Amino acid sequence: MTVRAEPPLVLSVGGSVLMTGEGDADYLRALAELVRRIGTERTLVVTTGGGRVAREYIRLARTLGLTEIELDEIGIDVTRLHARLLAGLVGPPCPAHPPTNLAEAVRDAHRVSPVVLGGTEPGHTTDGVAALLAVRLRASCLVNATRVRGVYESDPARDPGARRIDRMEWGPFRRMVREAVGAGTAGQEFLFDALGAESLARARIPLRVVHGRDLANLERALRGEPFDGTRIDPEPR
Numbered sequence: 703m704t705v706r707a708e709p710p711l712v713l714s715v716g717g718s719v720l721m722t723g724e725g726d727a728d729y730l731r732a733l734a735e736l737v738r739r740i741g742t743e744r745t746l747v748v749t750t751g752g753g754r755v756a757r758e759y760i761r762l763a764r765t766l767g768l769t770e771i772e773l774d775e776i777g778i779d780v781t782r783l784h785a786r787l788l789a790g791l792v793g794p795p796c797p798a799h800p801p802t803n804l805a806e807a808v809r810d811a812h813r814v815s816p817v818v819l820g821g822t823e824p825g826h827t828t829d830g831v832a833a834l835l836a837v838r839l840r841a842s843c844l845v846n847a848t849r850v851r852g853v854y855e856s857d858p859a860r861d862p863g864a865r866r867i868d869r870m871e872w873g874p875f876r877r878m879v880r881e882a883v884g885a886g887t888a889g890q891e892f893l894f895d896a897l898g899a900e901s902l903a904r905a906r907i908p909l910r911v912v913h914g915r916d917l918a919n920l921e922r923a924l925r926g927e928p929f930d931g932t933r934i935d936p937e938p939r
Protein backbone atom coordinates (compact mmCIF):
# COMPACT_ATOMS: atom_id res chain seq x y z
CA MET A 703 0.00 0.00 0.00
CA THR A 704 1.32 3.43 -0.96
CA VAL A 705 1.28 5.91 1.94
CA ARG A 706 0.67 9.46 0.80
CA ALA A 707 0.68 12.57 2.95
CA GLU A 708 -2.40 14.23 1.48
CA PRO A 709 -5.91 12.73 1.63
CA PRO A 710 -7.27 11.27 -1.63
CA LEU A 711 -9.13 13.31 -4.21
CA VAL A 712 -12.01 12.16 -6.42
CA LEU A 713 -12.88 13.69 -9.78
CA SER A 714 -16.06 12.95 -11.72
CA VAL A 715 -15.89 13.94 -15.39
CA GLY A 716 -19.22 14.03 -17.25
CA GLY A 717 -19.50 12.16 -20.52
CA SER A 718 -20.74 15.36 -22.14
CA VAL A 719 -17.40 16.95 -21.22
CA LEU A 720 -15.30 14.09 -22.59
CA MET A 721 -17.11 13.89 -25.94
CA THR A 722 -18.40 17.12 -27.42
CA GLY A 723 -17.52 16.45 -31.07
CA GLU A 724 -15.15 19.45 -30.97
CA GLY A 725 -11.43 19.19 -30.16
CA ASP A 726 -12.00 15.98 -28.21
CA ALA A 727 -8.58 14.44 -28.97
CA ASP A 728 -6.64 17.53 -27.78
CA TYR A 729 -8.88 17.86 -24.73
CA LEU A 730 -8.50 14.19 -23.77
CA ARG A 731 -4.69 14.37 -24.11
CA ALA A 732 -4.55 17.45 -21.87
CA LEU A 733 -6.98 15.94 -19.34
CA ALA A 734 -4.92 12.73 -19.20
CA GLU A 735 -1.78 14.79 -18.58
CA LEU A 736 -3.48 16.66 -15.70
CA VAL A 737 -4.80 13.41 -14.20
CA ARG A 738 -1.33 11.83 -14.44
CA ARG A 739 0.35 14.87 -12.85
CA ILE A 740 -2.06 15.22 -9.90
CA GLY A 741 -2.21 11.44 -9.54
CA THR A 742 1.52 11.21 -8.91
CA GLU A 743 1.30 13.81 -6.13
CA ARG A 744 -1.62 12.24 -4.25
CA THR A 745 -4.21 9.48 -4.59
CA LEU A 746 -6.61 10.48 -7.36
CA VAL A 747 -9.62 8.49 -8.57
CA VAL A 748 -11.48 9.65 -11.69
CA THR A 749 -14.92 8.52 -12.87
CA THR A 750 -16.01 9.01 -16.48
CA GLY A 751 -19.63 9.53 -17.60
CA GLY A 752 -21.42 8.24 -20.68
CA GLY A 753 -22.75 11.51 -22.12
CA ARG A 754 -24.51 11.70 -25.47
CA VAL A 755 -23.39 8.25 -26.65
CA ALA A 756 -24.92 6.59 -23.57
CA ARG A 757 -28.13 8.58 -23.99
CA GLU A 758 -28.41 7.59 -27.68
CA TYR A 759 -28.02 3.88 -26.90
CA ILE A 760 -30.43 4.15 -23.98
CA ARG A 761 -33.02 5.96 -26.14
CA LEU A 762 -32.78 3.27 -28.83
CA ALA A 763 -32.91 0.41 -26.32
CA ARG A 764 -35.93 1.96 -24.60
CA THR A 765 -37.73 2.22 -27.97
CA LEU A 766 -36.94 -1.46 -28.48
CA GLY A 767 -38.56 -2.31 -25.14
CA LEU A 768 -35.56 -3.25 -22.97
CA THR A 769 -36.07 -3.00 -19.20
CA GLU A 770 -34.81 -0.04 -17.11
CA ILE A 771 -32.09 -2.25 -15.59
CA GLU A 772 -30.92 -3.29 -19.05
CA LEU A 773 -30.85 0.38 -20.07
CA ASP A 774 -28.70 1.21 -17.03
CA GLU A 775 -26.35 -1.63 -17.94
CA ILE A 776 -25.99 -0.25 -21.47
CA GLY A 777 -25.21 3.16 -19.93
CA ILE A 778 -22.60 1.56 -17.66
CA ASP A 779 -20.92 -0.09 -20.65
CA VAL A 780 -20.54 3.30 -22.36
CA THR A 781 -19.10 4.91 -19.21
CA ARG A 782 -16.59 2.02 -19.08
CA LEU A 783 -15.64 2.63 -22.70
CA HIS A 784 -14.77 6.21 -21.78
CA ALA A 785 -12.86 5.00 -18.70
CA ARG A 786 -10.82 2.61 -20.83
CA LEU A 787 -10.02 5.43 -23.27
CA LEU A 788 -8.87 7.84 -20.54
CA ALA A 789 -7.02 5.13 -18.58
CA GLY A 790 -5.12 4.11 -21.74
CA LEU A 791 -4.21 7.73 -22.40
CA VAL A 792 -3.02 8.28 -18.82
CA GLY A 793 -0.86 5.17 -19.07
CA PRO A 794 0.95 3.23 -16.31
CA PRO A 795 0.61 3.02 -13.36
CA CYS A 796 -3.09 3.78 -14.00
CA PRO A 797 -4.75 0.33 -14.39
CA ALA A 798 -5.53 -0.18 -18.09
CA HIS A 799 -8.51 -2.38 -17.14
CA PRO A 800 -10.71 -0.06 -15.10
CA PRO A 801 -12.20 -1.53 -11.91
CA THR A 802 -15.86 -2.53 -12.26
CA ASN A 803 -17.05 -2.24 -8.67
CA LEU A 804 -16.40 -0.10 -5.59
CA ALA A 805 -14.38 -2.71 -3.69
CA GLU A 806 -12.00 -3.18 -6.63
CA ALA A 807 -11.68 0.58 -7.11
CA VAL A 808 -10.84 1.10 -3.42
CA ARG A 809 -8.29 -1.72 -3.56
CA ASP A 810 -6.68 -0.24 -6.69
CA ALA A 811 -6.62 3.27 -5.18
CA HIS A 812 -4.77 1.96 -2.12
CA ARG A 813 -2.15 0.51 -4.42
CA VAL A 814 -1.75 2.95 -7.33
CA SER A 815 -2.71 6.43 -8.47
CA PRO A 816 -4.41 7.61 -10.60
CA VAL A 817 -7.28 5.14 -11.06
CA VAL A 818 -9.97 5.69 -13.72
CA LEU A 819 -13.33 3.90 -13.81
CA GLY A 820 -16.84 4.14 -15.21
CA GLY A 821 -20.13 2.97 -13.69
CA THR A 822 -20.58 0.09 -11.27
CA GLU A 823 -24.19 -1.06 -10.95
CA PRO A 824 -27.67 -0.04 -12.16
CA GLY A 825 -29.55 2.69 -10.35
CA HIS A 826 -27.14 5.58 -10.10
CA THR A 827 -24.74 7.61 -12.23
CA THR A 828 -20.96 7.97 -12.32
CA ASP A 829 -21.32 11.06 -10.09
CA GLY A 830 -22.86 8.63 -7.58
CA VAL A 831 -19.95 6.21 -8.00
CA ALA A 832 -17.53 9.11 -7.44
CA ALA A 833 -19.39 10.15 -4.28
CA LEU A 834 -19.44 6.63 -2.81
CA LEU A 835 -15.72 6.29 -3.54
CA ALA A 836 -14.99 9.67 -1.95
CA VAL A 837 -16.74 8.44 1.22
CA ARG A 838 -14.96 5.05 1.19
CA LEU A 839 -11.54 6.66 0.59
CA ARG A 840 -12.16 9.50 3.08
CA ALA A 841 -11.37 11.94 0.27
CA SER A 842 -10.80 15.59 1.13
CA CYS A 843 -13.05 16.69 -1.73
CA LEU A 844 -15.01 15.60 -4.80
CA VAL A 845 -14.66 17.75 -7.92
CA ASN A 846 -17.46 17.43 -10.45
CA ALA A 847 -16.27 18.47 -13.92
CA THR A 848 -19.39 19.22 -15.87
CA ARG A 849 -20.47 21.17 -18.94
CA VAL A 850 -21.63 24.28 -17.06
CA ARG A 851 -19.66 26.65 -14.85
CA GLY A 852 -21.24 25.56 -11.57
CA VAL A 853 -24.65 25.25 -9.91
CA TYR A 854 -27.29 27.69 -11.17
CA GLU A 855 -30.59 28.79 -9.66
CA SER A 856 -32.30 27.50 -12.84
CA ASP A 857 -31.12 25.42 -15.83
CA PRO A 858 -28.64 27.67 -17.73
CA ALA A 859 -29.28 25.67 -20.94
CA ARG A 860 -32.92 26.82 -20.90
CA ASP A 861 -32.58 30.15 -19.10
CA PRO A 862 -29.64 32.28 -20.37
CA GLY A 863 -30.17 34.72 -17.47
CA ALA A 864 -29.80 31.96 -14.85
CA ARG A 865 -27.78 33.11 -11.83
CA ARG A 866 -24.87 31.00 -10.62
CA ILE A 867 -24.55 30.19 -6.94
CA ASP A 868 -20.90 30.51 -5.88
CA ARG A 869 -21.20 29.01 -2.39
CA MET A 870 -23.79 26.89 -0.69
CA GLU A 871 -24.18 24.37 2.11
CA TRP A 872 -25.19 20.74 1.77
CA GLY A 873 -28.78 21.25 3.09
CA PRO A 874 -29.99 23.59 0.30
CA PHE A 875 -28.04 21.66 -2.36
CA ARG A 876 -29.65 18.34 -1.35
CA ARG A 877 -33.06 19.99 -1.63
CA MET A 878 -32.19 21.24 -5.15
CA VAL A 879 -31.02 17.75 -6.20
CA ARG A 880 -34.19 16.12 -4.82
CA GLU A 881 -36.38 18.56 -6.75
CA ALA A 882 -34.37 17.99 -9.97
CA VAL A 883 -34.42 14.19 -9.77
CA GLY A 884 -37.99 13.74 -11.06
CA ALA A 885 -38.76 10.35 -12.56
CA GLY A 886 -35.31 8.78 -12.14
CA THR A 887 -35.04 6.76 -15.34
CA ALA A 888 -31.91 5.55 -17.17
CA GLY A 889 -29.89 8.12 -19.09
CA GLN A 890 -31.56 11.08 -17.41
CA GLU A 891 -29.34 14.08 -16.69
CA PHE A 892 -29.57 15.37 -13.16
CA LEU A 893 -27.92 18.25 -11.37
CA PHE A 894 -26.01 15.66 -9.31
CA ASP A 895 -26.70 12.07 -8.32
CA ALA A 896 -29.24 12.06 -5.44
CA LEU A 897 -27.69 9.14 -3.56
CA GLY A 898 -24.27 10.69 -4.12
CA ALA A 899 -25.37 14.03 -2.66
CA GLU A 900 -26.80 12.31 0.45
CA SER A 901 -23.63 10.24 0.95
CA LEU A 902 -21.28 13.20 0.59
CA ALA A 903 -23.38 15.41 2.87
CA ARG A 904 -23.48 12.75 5.60
CA ALA A 905 -19.71 12.25 5.38
CA ARG A 906 -19.18 16.05 5.41
CA ILE A 907 -17.15 15.92 2.19
CA PRO A 908 -17.09 19.16 0.15
CA LEU A 909 -18.16 19.17 -3.50
CA ARG A 910 -16.78 21.52 -6.14
CA VAL A 911 -18.63 21.99 -9.44
CA VAL A 912 -16.63 23.38 -12.37
CA HIS A 913 -16.65 23.46 -16.16
CA GLY A 914 -14.64 20.41 -17.20
CA ARG A 915 -13.26 21.91 -20.41
CA ASP A 916 -11.40 24.69 -18.58
CA LEU A 917 -8.48 22.58 -17.38
CA ALA A 918 -6.52 25.39 -15.70
CA ASN A 919 -9.58 26.14 -13.57
CA LEU A 920 -10.25 22.43 -12.95
CA GLU A 921 -6.67 22.10 -11.70
CA ARG A 922 -7.17 25.03 -9.29
CA ALA A 923 -10.31 23.35 -7.91
CA LEU A 924 -8.45 20.04 -7.48
CA ARG A 925 -5.58 21.78 -5.69
CA GLY A 926 -7.91 23.58 -3.28
CA GLU A 927 -7.01 26.98 -4.77
CA PRO A 928 -9.55 29.74 -5.62
CA PHE A 929 -11.46 28.69 -8.76
CA ASP A 930 -14.42 29.75 -10.91
CA GLY A 931 -17.42 27.55 -10.04
CA THR A 932 -19.57 26.47 -7.10
CA ARG A 933 -18.38 25.29 -3.68
CA ILE A 934 -20.73 23.12 -1.61
CA ASP A 935 -19.56 22.73 1.96
CA PRO A 936 -20.85 21.01 5.09
CA GLU A 937 -22.88 23.11 7.53
CA PRO A 938 -20.81 24.29 10.52
CA ARG A 939 -21.17 21.81 13.43
Ligand code: UTP
Binds near residue numbers: 718774822824890
Ligand atom coordinates in the same frame (compact mmCIF):
# COMPACT_ATOMS: atom_id res chain seq x y z
P1 UTP B 1 -23.62 8.91 -16.49
O1 UTP B 1 -22.88 8.84 -15.23
O2 UTP B 1 -22.93 9.36 -17.70
O3 UTP B 1 -24.95 9.76 -16.25
O4 UTP B 1 -24.22 7.47 -16.78
P2 UTP B 1 -25.44 11.15 -16.90
O5 UTP B 1 -26.34 11.76 -15.89
O6 UTP B 1 -25.98 10.85 -18.25
O7 UTP B 1 -24.13 12.08 -16.94
P3 UTP B 1 -23.24 12.78 -18.12
O8 UTP B 1 -24.13 13.24 -19.24
O9 UTP B 1 -22.25 11.76 -18.58
O10 UTP B 1 -22.58 13.90 -17.43
C1 UTP B 1 -25.02 7.21 -17.92
C2 UTP B 1 -26.11 6.25 -17.55
O11 UTP B 1 -25.56 4.96 -17.22
C3 UTP B 1 -26.28 4.35 -16.15
C4 UTP B 1 -27.44 5.30 -15.84
O12 UTP B 1 -28.55 4.91 -16.64
C5 UTP B 1 -26.89 6.65 -16.30
O13 UTP B 1 -27.93 7.56 -16.59
N1 UTP B 1 -25.36 4.11 -14.99
C6 UTP B 1 -24.15 4.74 -14.91
C7 UTP B 1 -25.74 3.21 -14.01
O14 UTP B 1 -26.84 2.66 -14.02
N2 UTP B 1 -24.87 2.96 -12.95
C8 UTP B 1 -23.65 3.57 -12.86
O15 UTP B 1 -22.89 3.28 -11.90
C9 UTP B 1 -23.29 4.49 -13.86
